[in-house]
Amino acid sequence: xxxxxxxxxxxxxxxxxxxxxxxxxxxxxxxxxxxxxxxxxxxxxxxxxxxxxxxxxxxxxxxxxxxxxxxxxxxxxxxxxxxxxxxxxxxxxxxxxxxxxxxxxxxxxxxxxxxxxxxxxxxxxxxxxxxxxxxxxxxxxxxxxxxxxxxxxxxxxxxxxxxxxxxxxxxxxxxxxxxxxxxxxxxxxxxxxxxxxxxxxxxxxxxxxxxxxxxxxxxxxxxxxxxxxxxxxxxxxx
Amino acid sequence: xxxxxxxxxxxxxxxxxxxxxxxxxxxxxxxxxxxxxxxxxxxxxxxxxxxxxxxxxxxxxxxxxxxxxxxxxxxxxxxxxxxxxxxxxxxxxxxxxxxxxxxxxxxxxxxxxxxxxxxxxxxxxxxxxxxxxxxxxxxxxxxxxxxxxxxxxxxxxxxxxxxxxxxxxxxxxxxxxxxxxxxxxxxxxxxxxxxxxxxxxxxxxxxxxxxxxxxxxxxxxxxxxxxxxxxxxxxxxxxxxxxxxxxxxxxxxxxxxxxxxxxxxxxxxxxx
Numbered sequence: 001x002x003x004x005x006x007x008x009x010x011x012x013x014x015x016x017x018x019x020x021x022x023x024x025x026x027x028x029x030x031x032x033x034x035x036x037x038x039x040x041x042x043x044x045x046x047x048x049x050x051x052x053x054x055x056x057x058x059x060x061x062x063x064x065x066x067x068x069x070x071x072x073x074x075x076x077x078x079x080x081x082x083x084x085x086x087x088x089x090x091x092x093x094x095x096x097x098x099x100x101x102x103x104x105x106x107x108x109x110x111x112x113x114x115x116x117x118x119x120x121x122x123x124x125x126x127x128x129x130x131x132x133x134x135x136x137x138x139x140x141x142x143x144x145x146x147x148x149x150x151x152x153x154x155x156x157x158x159x160x161x162x163x164x165x166x167x168x169x170x171x172x173x174x175x176x177x178x179x180x181x182x183x184x185x186x187x188x189x190x191x192x193x194x195x196x197x198x199x200x201x202x203x204x205x206x207x208x209x210x211x212x213x214x215x216x217x218x219x220x221x222x223x224x225x226x227x228x229x230x231x232x233x234x235x236x237x238x
Numbered sequence: 239x240x241x242x243x244x245x246x247x248x249x250x251x252x253x254x255x256x257x258x259x260x261x262x263x264x265x266x267x268x269x270x271x272x273x274x275x276x277x278x279x280x281x282x283x284x285x286x287x288x289x290x291x292x293x294x295x296x297x298x299x300x301x302x303x304x305x306x307x308x309x310x311x312x313x314x315x316x317x318x319x320x321x322x323x324x325x326x327x328x329x330x331x332x333x334x335x336x337x338x339x340x341x342x343x344x345x346x347x348x349x350x351x352x353x354x355x356x357x358x359x360x361x362x363x364x365x366x367x368x369x370x371x372x373x374x375x376x377x378x379x380x381x382x383x384x385x386x387x388x389x390x391x392x393x394x395x396x397x398x399x400x401x402x403x404x405x406x407x408x409x410x411x412x413x414x415x416x417x418x419x420x421x422x423x424x425x426x427x428x429x430x431x432x433x434x435x436x437x438x439x440x441x442x443x444x445x446x447x448x449x450x451x452x453x454x455x456x457x458x459x460x461x462x463x464x465x466x467x468x469x470x471x472x473x474x475x476x477x478x479x480x481x482x483x484x485x486x487x488x489x490x491x492x493x494x495x496x497x498x499x500x501x502x503x504x505x506x507x508x509x510x
Contacts, residue, residue, distance in 0.1 A: 022369055030377055030381055032389065033389070034383075053306075055382075055383055057307035059294065059298050059299070061283050062271065062280055062397065063279060065271065075401040076404075077401070078394065078405035078409065079404045079405030080404055083388070084388050084394075108310075109284050109286070109310065110307070110309050112307070
């Protein structure tokens with residue numbers, strides 16, 4: 001009788017020890033994983049699914065990185081502010097050159113980079129459909145907005161006049177000169193970062209941010225469509 | 239001289255072959271990213287052989303599935319190939335492919351060279367790895383993230399070699415020190431959920447170590463060499479094959495046996 005109780009007590013105790021170890025270990029583990037997956041300012045390759053879905057689908061193999069002919073893509077390593085093992089790029093170092101055959105997305109074995117969103121109606125790959133991020137201009141530091149003649153970002157854009165265009169404005173400082181200010185249209189911007197790479201200022205005055213970080217959302221109940229930006233025709237007055 | 243060479247060959251043939259395979263795979267991964275070789279691209283979580291055959295880590299794929307990832311058929315097939323291969327070969331991944339084996343074997347080698355015979359700093363049950371495996375599956379489901387892939391030293395090592403280590407070396411150093419000073423065979427033999435996973439699927443493996451009791455002199459060399467000593471429970475007791483699936487088929491016992499008491503065998507028939 002006494003022996004039976006001892007065995008049972010021991011078993012219960014051992015079980016509780018195991019459960020405690022698993023609970024404590026699991027908490028730290030889950031905490032690290034959760035924290036590591038939170039990186040918000042990460043730019044993904046073309047065709048990447050929305051971030052939570054991407055993190056649950058990417059197997060962290062690096063085949064996209066190896067497929068990239070420009071060495072744009074890198075895999076996140078420990079110590080970098082990127083979920084570990086996942087592909088990303090930093091446009092200021094190497095932007096995405098938007099290959100027409102999208103080798104990175106084609107190489108993906110899990111469809112974390114999904115070709116569905118990169119295919120047009122005819123079933124052809126169309127890299128202009130990629131939405132890696134959106135370029136955002138810091139007008140305080142954009143030298144074009146100070147009246148200097150710079151259109152580096154606009155010229156660098158593969159979708160010039162759609163994704164980014166020059167808005168001609170009167171220079172209020174001199175009262176008689178034009179300012180050629182770059183304006184991004186998020187509807188067309190792929191987030192390739194060629195503009196950020198080309199920007200001549202010490203720190204880029206145009207940077208690519210993930211779309212869910214940079215873009216707002218008006219809400220379904222606003223029935224007015226968004227304004228269609230069209231570059232203003234320069235008037236004869238200038 | 240000749241017999242000495244023969245003895246060296248006999249004693250290290252599998253070990254050398256294993257190191258060649260382990261380092262070779264890492265080298266091919268490195269060469270793929272560094273020089274564009276296409277023999278074996280990717281890393282241990284998923285790779286492509288000759289740009290054609292996709293292979294995938296079945297446990298990684300299982301985590302993605304539990305996390306709710308929209309995993310493509312291609313990688314499911316790749317995982318199936320690997321799964322079937324190790325179901326036949328046994329837990330050979332651990333001793334023939336896994337880069338962490340290089341680290342834990344180095345720890346064991348250091349331990350022996352320094353003559354450590356201290357008791358472990360803490361007690362770990364060898365069954366703990368199965369609990370860790372269950373935790374991998376449960377947490378992957380709960381967090382909707384492949385949780386082992388975030389902390390796996392195996393992925394960290396292979397990925398690190400091919401794509402850059404970052405701070406990953408700290409994790410690998412920690413495992414070396416853990417095996418060296420805390421628990422002998424600590425990581426691979428007690429904690430690793432991937433090893434546990436491969437143990438579970440290799441119950442019906444074809445390749446096994448076979449023991450001939452009559453040749454055994456009970457010298458204990460195999461027990462000293464084996465990283466999963468308990469699988470050798472039949473040695474010196476009765477004829478038969480090592481049936482415990484925690485055996486990694488490293489064949490170290492076969493090569494250290496001087497008495498022809500241990501062989502590599504395909505279940506039932508051919509023996510090495």
